Amino acid sequence: MRIDQKKMRELVGRTSPYSxxxxxxxxxxxxxxxxxxxxxTIETLYDSHFQSNAALFHLTFGDEERFARAENLARLIKKNFNAYLVGRVDFCPSQKLVERAYAAGVDILDIPLHAYDHARSRECGWHLEARLRSLDSARAVFPRWSVVSSLDAGCEPAGATVAGIDALLERDIVPLVQLTAQAAALPPEQLTKVFNHLQRGWQQKRALIKPLLPLIFLVSPFAPASPKGILRGFIDSIEDRRLLAGSDLRRLLRVKEVAESYESSGL
Known part of the structure; x- marks a missing residue:
């Protein structure tokens, strides 16, 4: 992947796609x-997907009180479409809620930290330590590299974002970095260093980011190093199906294991 400087400038002025x-x-x-x-929602998704297949569905959960509504949507999406489903939970979910999201069909869970700077996180009510605990709980439920945390470039010093990237990778959590309007105040060189560090960290830890590439190419300045040829595209599509089938099988076995555990306990 390469960093597209023009795309970086465009993303700084864009509103967040998550709602x-x-x-x-x-x-x-x-x-x-x-x-x-x-x-x-499902009817609209089906009409659009039928015209041109989507590679990834990104589901933004609302408040904790409305968790069940998004949970049902996740089940319907997973039932009707053969694609990865990313769930974004912008609060500190309990392990029970994490397990419910996984059982509903969420393949990859994003619990955003937003900022790794303690003062900034406290000031904005993002509860850094509590979110880190939720991320650790999610790691116990989801397969390796299937837990993600987003950081907002520009809302804190670049050094804090870099530290957050490293801390997440050490936990086997995939860090994502998205640009915010506040990033306009940072020199382009600093932003470039952050994204170079992010890519280097993914490579060094061999983080599985392939299922997330459609999203990464939309929310970050990364772009494919070169266009895919027909053969490369075909091979990638086969690999994507293999990874997705493996993800679905692991979920099936995990949910079955939990159900049998409850049954043996008389619950």
Missing amino acids: PDELRREANVFYVGGDLPERQ
Whole structure:
């Protein structure tokens, strides 16, 4: 991958695509709000997906009180579409909620830290330590490299974002970095260093980011190093199906194991 400087400037002025009450499509990614009505949402997704297959569905959960609504949408998406499902939970979910999200069909869970700087996190009410605990709980439920945490470039010093990238990778959590409007105040060289460090960290830890590439290419300045040829695209599609089938099988076995455990306990 390479860093596209023009794309970086464009992303700084863009609003976040994540919303619990909006439905939109960008390229081959669906952004689905978890608070949307089920039937109309699935019908709209199906119509668009039928015209051109999406590679990834991104579901933004709303508040904890409305968790069940997004949970049902996750089940319907997983039942009707053969693609990766990323769930974003912008609060500190309990392990029970994490398990419910996984059982509902979420393949990759994003619990954003936003900032790794303690003062900044406290000031904005992001509860850094509590979110780190939730991320560790999610790691105990989801397969390796299937837990993600997003950091917002520009909302804290670049050095803090770099430290956050390293801390997440040490926990086997995939760090993602998205640009915010505040990033406009940072010199482009600093932003470039952050994204270079991010890519280097992925490579050194051999983080599995392939399922996330459609999203990464939309929310960050990364771009493919070169266009895919027909053969490369075909091989990648076969590999994507293999990874997705493995993810679904692991979930099936995990859910079955938990159900049998409850049954043996008389619950």
